Amino acid sequence: MNLIAFEDLKNKSIRYVKGVGESRLSLFEKLDIRSVYDLLTYYPRDYEDRSRIKNIADLEHGEVCSFEGTVVSNVSEARPRRGMVISKVSVRDSTGKITAVWFNQQYVKNSLAVGSNYIFYGKADRKLNKLQIVNPVFELAGSDDMKKSLKIFPVYPSTKNLGQNxxxxxxxxxxxxxxxxxxxxxxxxxxxxxxNLSGFVECIKQIHFPESFAQKEEARYRLVFEELFMLQLGLLNYKSLAADSGFGIRFHKPPEMDSFLQALPFELTAAQKRVLYEVEKDMESENVMNRLVQGDVGSGKTIIAVLALFKAVKCGYQGALMVPTEILAEQHFKSIKPLFEQYNISVELLSSSQPKKQKQWVFEGLSEGRIDVVIGTHALIEAAVQFQKLGLVVTDEQHRFGVRQRTILAEKGQNPDVLVMTATPIPRTLALILYGDLDISIIDQLPPGRKPIKTYTVNEAMRERINKFIREKVMEGRQVYIVCPLVEESEEIEAKSAVITAEEISNNVFKDLKVGIIHGKMKAAEKEAIMKSFVAGEISILVSTTIIEVGVNVPNATLMVIENAERFGLAQLHQLRGRVGRGAEQSYCVLFNQSKSQVSRERMKIMSQSNDGFVISEKDLEIRGPGDFFGTKQHGLPELKIANLYRDIEVLKLAQESAKELLEIDPGLKGNKKLKGYLSNYFGEKVTLS
Structure with missing residues (x-):
């Protein structure tokens, strides 16, 4: 019997699987499926239970199931408009009658014979007390195909030209x-x-083609456990490495700290004071600080970082603040430099777009100790960046950086303290598990005077009224964001695209106003130029993709309009909404919801009723299906392919417990080299294993 290793499956292209040619290969690549392992772990999003056969009379409105019936009429075809063919046929069993309807499926006419029995599967629809079934699949009753079709079928996320079959x-x-x-x-x-977990191969077969739902659940449990076990093992192993790296720096309380606090133009909230106490306590201990400061949009996390950097520098060390974008780095630089200058603390900016000479000057200043605090982007983790005495590393908007990037920066010092900040609110139970390598502080209070953002859900019928409201705000001297889910139009998804929307409004609706556009496909320099122009007030309406989700601070922007809001997760909508409401003026968020589904209405209602990111993130967990909630990818963690962090919280706890037990017996997995290999493969570059 052949022994297959995971590496074999990960290295084997799906090109060698029967039925995958060049054209299908590119379609699968659209779904991020390249290897045999990718394909095997491409789990169904749902299942069709065709094994359950009902009588026609017992079919209920909206029910999806199978029934057996005799075709009692010829297939009729109607062409209500060009490009549309509607095929209909009557089907009867001993209990009742139903009309089967197909749209643009003309093969049906030659596939059904009057007087023959078929098994139909689809969604029943009752209109004016008449039953019909739309676009059902069917097989001749008693045939071999029928026997093969009366079972549970997997339903996969798909793409155009790559159907379920x-x-x-x-x-x-x-x-x-x-x-x-x-x-x-x-x-x-x-x-x-x-x-009591089954073997991997057995579970993989059962998760795709289960003989019963009980079998599917058993397979799913094992695969979820494995996914969460590997996730926890990587995080806990990383934490144990950090703990084993030796003693940290024992910072003292500098005498200037009180005067610095008193000189601030505002008083800290009770939540900020509590978090500052926790950070100071960590910094003054002999252990390396690894702390996550989690706070809602606008809760005042940055000042905690500023105070920690002040403490580090006044104790004779250097500090680094890493942020995801150049515009955010510049904003922090402009606000922090004046605060520090009064205390003879030198602050400099470092970004990829700076001239080579300027960067070289910063490199030298850091290595020679002339620069106390550096604020920058990913440029900070370049090999050329060397510190004389790095004592504190702060990463802002943590969900844009991976664990590995955070580690590279920390390794530029001798066990520096690490402070991580995120505005992505995560329910505490989950945060404790997902950020297994960090202690957690939460700022759960907004500064006084902040007005809650008024949020409204509208449909297309309100378009003219919303356009009028946009114009009113611009005439008042305010600025507006219009956010779209796509960069360019897609045939597969009907959603407002940033490019098309910008063209529409700049050429028609708001042709007399200054409209700008920013999206991820633009070059970095173009994006920076547009954002600077918006910050300066030269652009009144900024049409954007989710690129503005993080860190942009324009207090004059008081209105955000989000197109196709149903296409965003709640946590993401909340992050986007946080770009307005940053000044003293009342701000607004308008959500265009193009979906008529109950789930979509429920999600929009949550957004309209709550400004609390923690409440919203709980609901987001509850409503979303399995997969990548709030983007574990963004957190520098492997993507969850099957686990649902809300539904599987109990499995997550067991997986964490099991991972802890293993690492206690075998720290660093020195006695489990194969598992260590799987873990490195699973996390890629994102976790360090020694």
């Missing part, structure tokens, strides 16, 4: 390659035994 057939071909083989299991045998 194609994915299913190719998945079956891929699973056949595992027959008669034995596969290395990521999970240690004692862990599988303790939690």
């Amino acid at each position: 194609v994915i299913r057939v190719i998945m079956q071909e891929t699973l056949k390659t595992l027959d008669g083989t034995q596969m290395e299991d990521m999970l240690p045998g004692n862990v599988r035994k303790k939690y």
